[in-house]
Amino acid sequence: MNRLPLAGVACLHCAALLLFTHALTAAAGTNVAGTVKITGAASNADAVVYIQNAAGTFPAGKSVTMDQSKMQFAPHVLPVVAGTMVKFLNDDPTAHNVFSPDNEKFNLGTWPQGQTKDYAFNKCAKFPCVYTLLCRVHPEMEGYIVVLQNPFFAVTGKDGSYAISGMPPGSYTLAVWHSKGKAQPKPLTVAANKPATADFVLGR
Amino acid sequence: MFSMPLIKAMRAAVIFLVLLGLTASSAYAVPAFARKYQTSCQTCHVVFPKLNAFGEAFRLRGYRMPGETEEMVKEPPVSLGAPAYKKLWPRAIWPGAISRTVPLAVNIKMADVNTSTLNDDGSVTHVNNDLQFPQEANIFGAGTLGDHVSYLTEVTFGENADSSVSVELEHARLQFDSPFGREDLFHFRIGKFAPNLVDGVQEMWISTDAAIDSMFAFNPVGVNGGTGLAEDTSPAPISLPDRIRGIEGYGIIAHRALWVAGLANGIGPGADGQFDGNNAKDVYARFDYKFGGMGLDGDTRGAAIPDKNWRDNSVRVGVFAYRGDGSKINFPFTLSDGTTQNIQDLHFVRTGVYASAFYQDLNVFGAYLHGTDSLQLFADDAPAGPVFEPDYKAWFAQADYVVYPWLQGTFRYETVTPGDRSAPTLKTGVFNVSALVRANVKAMLEYQRDLRQGQNHSLNALVRFAF
Numbered sequence: 104m105n106r107l108p109l110a111g112v113a114c115l116h117c118a119a120l121l122l123f124t125h126a127l128t129a130a131a132g133t134n135v136a137g138t139v140k141i142t143g144a145a146s147n148a149d150a151v152v153y154i155q156n157a158a159g160t161f162p163a164g165k166s167v168t169m170d171q172s173k174m175q176f177a178p179h180v181l182p183v184v185a186g187t188m189v190k191f192l193n194d195d196p197t198a199h200n201v202f203s204p205d206n207e208k209f210n211l212g213t214w215p216q217g218q219t220k221d222y223a224f225n226k227c228a229k230f231p232c233v234y235t236l237l238c239r240v241h242p243e244m245e246g247y248i249v250v251l252q253n254p255f256f257a258v259t260g261k262d263g264s265y266a267i268s269g270m271p272p273g274s275y276t277l278a279v280w281h282s283k284g285k286a287q288p289k290p291l292t293v294a295a296n297k298p299a300t301a302d303f304v305l306g307r
Numbered sequence: 308m309f310s311m312p313l314i315k316a317m318r319a320a321v322i323f324l325v326l327l328g329l330t331a332s333s334a335y336a337v338p339a340f341a342r343k344y345q346t347s348c349q350t351c352h353v354v355f356p357k358l359n360a361f362g363e364a365f366r367l368r369g370y371r372m373p374g375e376t377e378e379m380v381k382e383p384p385v386s387l388g389a390p391a392y393k394k395l396w397p398r399a400i401w402p403g404a405i406s407r408t409v410p411l412a413v414n415i416k417m418a419d420v421n422t423s424t425l426n427d428d429g430s431v432t433h434v435n436n437d438l439q440f441p442q443e444a445n446i447f448g449a450g451t452l453g454d455h456v457s458y459l460t461e462v463t464f465g466e467n468a469d470s471s472v473s474v475e476l477e478h479a480r481l482q483f484d485s486p487f488g489r490e491d492l493f494h495f496r497i498g499k500f501a502p503n504l505v506d507g508v509q510e511m512w513i514s515t516d517a518a519i520d521s522m523f524a525f526n527p528v529g530v531n532g533g534t535g536l537a538e539d540t541s542p543a544p545i546s547l548p549d550r551i552r553g554i555e556g557y558g559i560i561a562h563r564a565l566w567v568a569g570l571a572n573g574i575g576p577g578a579d580g581q582f583d584g585n586n587a588k589d590v591y592a593r594f595d596y597k598f599g600g601m602g603l604d605g606d607t608r609g610a611a612i613p614d615k616n617w618r619d620n621s622v623r624v625g626v627f628a629y630r631g632d633g634s635k636i637n638f639p640f641t642l643s644d645g646t647t648q649n650i651q652d653l654h655f656v657r658t659g660v661y662a663s664a665f666y667q668d669l670n671v672f673g674a675y676l677h678g679t680d681s682l683q684l685f686a687d688d689a690p691a692g693p694v695f696e697p698d699y700k701a702w703f704a705q706a707d708y709v710v711y712p713w714l715q716g717t718f719r720y721e722t723v724t725p726g727d728r729s730a731p732t733l734k735t736g737v738f739n740v741s742a743l744v745r746a747n748v749k750a751m752l753e754y755q756r757d758l759r760q761g762q763n764h765s766l767n768a769l770v771r772f773a774f
Contacts (some may be wrong), residue, residue: 143376145383204394235391242400245389283377 134293135277136266137302139259141284147263149180150281150305151249153231153256154267155288157275161253163187163225169236169246171199176236176246180282182256185232186225189248193218200239203248206232213240224250231280249280279303336773337449337459338747339410340370345381348746348773353617354715355749355773357514357707360619360665364605367559368491369457369484370450373605382407387453403453410450412773418442418516419768431762441466442769445477457482459500477550491559491604499552503567504593504627505661505674514707514717515739516753516769521701521723522659523549527680528638528650542574542584542636547629547657547676551589552582562602565625567593574636587632595625600665617709619665629657637685648691653681673704680726697726713743734758748772 139150163186170177172194183189193199193216201220202210206227211220224234227250236246255275257265270293278288284305291299336355341348348355351362358366364373372379388402420437448460461478480498485491505522513520526544553571560566573589575582597603600621601610613619633652640650656679663672678699684692703721710716717739724732739753749771757763 143378145378145380204391235389235394237389237391242388242392242402243386245391 132268133266133298134255134268134270135291135299135301136264137300138263139265139279139281139286139303139305140263141281141305142307144283146261148259148261149178149247150259150263150265150279150284150303151180151182151231151251151256152259152265152267152277152279152301152303153182153249153251154253154270154291155276155278156230157253157255157270158273159253161185163223164254166190166221168192168219169248170194171201171238171244174241174244176244178246178258180247180249180258182231182249182251182258183224184254185227185230185250185252186223187250188221188223190219190221198240199244202237202239203234204237205234224248231278233280247282277301279305281305283307336412336414336747337447338412338773339406339447339449340365341747342408343380343382343406343410343450344372349616349712353707353709354514354713354741354743355747355771357715359617360601360621361605361616364601364603367494367557367565367603368605369455369482369494370459371457371484373607384451384453403456405452406450410448412447412449414445414447414771414773416442416444417770420765421767422765423762425760425762439466455484455486457484493556493558495554495556497554499550500555501549502551502553502555502569502571502591503557503565504547504591504629505659505676506623506625506663506672514705514715514741515719515737516751516767520549521703521721521733521735522547522674522676525678525699525701525723525725527655527678527697527699527726528640528652528682542576542638545574545631545633545652545655545680547659547678548589553589559602559604562604562606563597565593565595565597565603567591567627571631573631574633584636585632585634587634589629589631591627591629593625593627595623595661597621597623615668615709615712617712618667620667621665623661623663625661627659627661631655631657640684649685649688651683651685653683653694655680668709670707671704672707673702675702676700678726699726700724715741717741731759745772747774 139147139152141147141150161184164184166188167181167183168190169181170192174195181189191201191211193214196216198213198215200213209222211222214220224232230250230252232250234248234250236248238244255267255270257267259265272293272295275291275293276288277291279286284307286303286305289301291301293299336348336352338348340351344350351358351365353359361373365371384404385407386402386404388400390402392399392402417440420434420439422434424432426432443463443465446462449458451457458481459478463475463477465473467473476499478500480496480500482494482496484494486495487493523546526546528545548571551569551571553569555567555569557565557567569591571589571591572583573587574584577584598621599610600619601607632654634654636651637649638651639647641647657676659674659676661674663670680697682695682697683690701721701723703719705717705719708716717737719737720735722732722734734757735755736758737753737755739751741749741751744750751769751771753767753769755765
């Protein structure tokens with residue numbers, strides 16, 4: 104009979120503990136969770152799952168940073184509540200530019216390493232407002248700011264999983280945005296202490 | 308009207324020597340695609356370079372798999388511009404992409420050549436085990452340049468007996484794939500390429516190595532006044548061209564029909580270094596329809612998908628035509644009295660039909676070609692006689708049978724009836740066995756026989772590999 108080496112047994116214990124901890128964390132405070140599958144895409148990451156038109160008004164979030172690092176926008180997709188100030192940081196030793204051809208269109212200019220430029224996304228007329236971020240200096244760079252009406256959103260990981268928390272009980276519409284796919288929104292009922300599940304499959 | 312000079316006693320030998328001297332069309336496999344998709348050669352090939360139905364769809368779609376998605380491309384390309392730049396055009400460059408690794412592939416061919424040739428004086432020359440190691444090498448570059456653009460280049464190095472090397476840029480084309488309209492309805496290519504005229508004898512289908520490809524090699528004003536096969540002459544021989552410098556549009560209608568229309572430089576070179584021998588352009592067209600099997604674009608809806616990738620129970624039929632203008636291009640022509648004048652092919656037409664049927668492990672295909680020419684003698688650029696309009700016909704039939712996934716047998720018969728009906732008809736038979744030693748290493752044994760003159764024959768053993 105084959106025996107697992109001691110280290111292997113220990114690792115199995117660690118993995119089980121991690122899974123258990125993760126499950127507890129995911130369940131605690133989570134209102135809705137699920138997965139997003141992007142048909143044909145190499146990765147299921149960077150889909151924004153969000154609540155459409157939640158009742159009430161929502162203040163702008165704290166300012167957040169969109170980094171330009173290693174010739175990439177990081178994160179690749181950044182959802183924000185309308186009015187949020189985004190700090191665009193150049194973390195590379197080469198100059199970067201930031202502009203967007205979408206919505207009101209803007210061009211923040213070009214600046215060197217270590218500096219930031221700010222832009223407040225407060226002109227969105229119809230949510231979600233998607234701003235493609237481009238760099239004139241490096242045409243291959245691409246990122247997205249997704250401006251939403253409320254803070255109930257999440258971005259999927261590589262495995263497509265997401266979890267949204269902090270929502271009051273009620274009826275909602277759950278929608279998803281991704282640069283390479285679409286899916287119909289889904290009705291969602293959120294009950295106290297009872298996480299809902301919603302999965303999406305995005306097509307072209 | 309003038310009569311063609313006939314030197315029948317010499318003709319057979321000349322024809323066969325020419326035949327032996329013909330370099331077989333380079334047939335290719337492009338392992339750069341195997342790297343990009345991390346897939347085997349057999350995804351697209353039966354016994355390379357012959358394409359299976361999926362490979363044909365891949366080729367026609369501009370080196371994109373049917374229904375290709377991002378996750379199918381295992382070697383993601385390097386972006387030359389974010390897709391969002393499309394929204395900015397014309398104020399920005401339309402985004403493109405290049406492959407992550409240099410998309411080069413190499414094919415090497417080696418041959419052990421054994422021939423028997425009947426000479427003019429009635430003697431027979433035997434060549435035994437001439438080890439042409441290597442015979443030729445082909446370097447390919449092929450791939451896509453982002454959405455809607457693809458390319459193919461091929462440089463062939465042929466090693467000669469005197470250690471000299473002949474180099475030819477056989478393909479250099481840029482293609483725009485489905486730039487507008489429904490997908491695959493319209494593709495557009497420019498450059499030097501094999502026109503989409505006749506399947507079965509061109510690079511991506513040919514299974515044999517020494518077939519004479521009479522459709523592309525017969526020259527009505529060439530050897531013996533149009534009774535033989537084309538040689539490497541200047542100007543280039545008048546024939547159905549196996550490669551052109553030109554522009555071609557093609558597309559797939561409703562998954563099943565293929566249309567092709569093209570424009571070519573025609574015979575060259577010109578007198579003063581131009582590529583074209585005159586200012587006129589040649590035109591060609593083709594229409595195909597495929598019944599059963601996989602769609603030409605890879606569509607499999609409503610089709611029973613066989614469990615073996617070389618099977619594709621189907622019938623494909625097509626018609627094609629090529630019209631060329633050879634006016635103002637002089638070919639030296641020796642009259643029966645020994646004097647030399649020039650001859651011009653004022654215009655020539657090649658029309659044909661093509662058919663291919665797959666049933667289980669058998670593929671039978673062939674084509675028939677009819678050629679007409681308008682030949683006129685010229686002395687000092689002035690017409691020196693009436694227009695003579697000979698016609699000739701050529702056809703071939705080939706059967707490929709897959710014995711095992713790695714083993715294919717081929718029999719091919721082809722014939723040319725020259726415009727000069729007093730000259731004999733050329734008849735050639737080829738038997739070939741091709742074995743894949745590995746997916747990208749092929750060994751072939753091929754026997755070719757002149758069916759009119761049994762002392763003209765060859766038996767060659769060949770090895771090809773691609774990486």
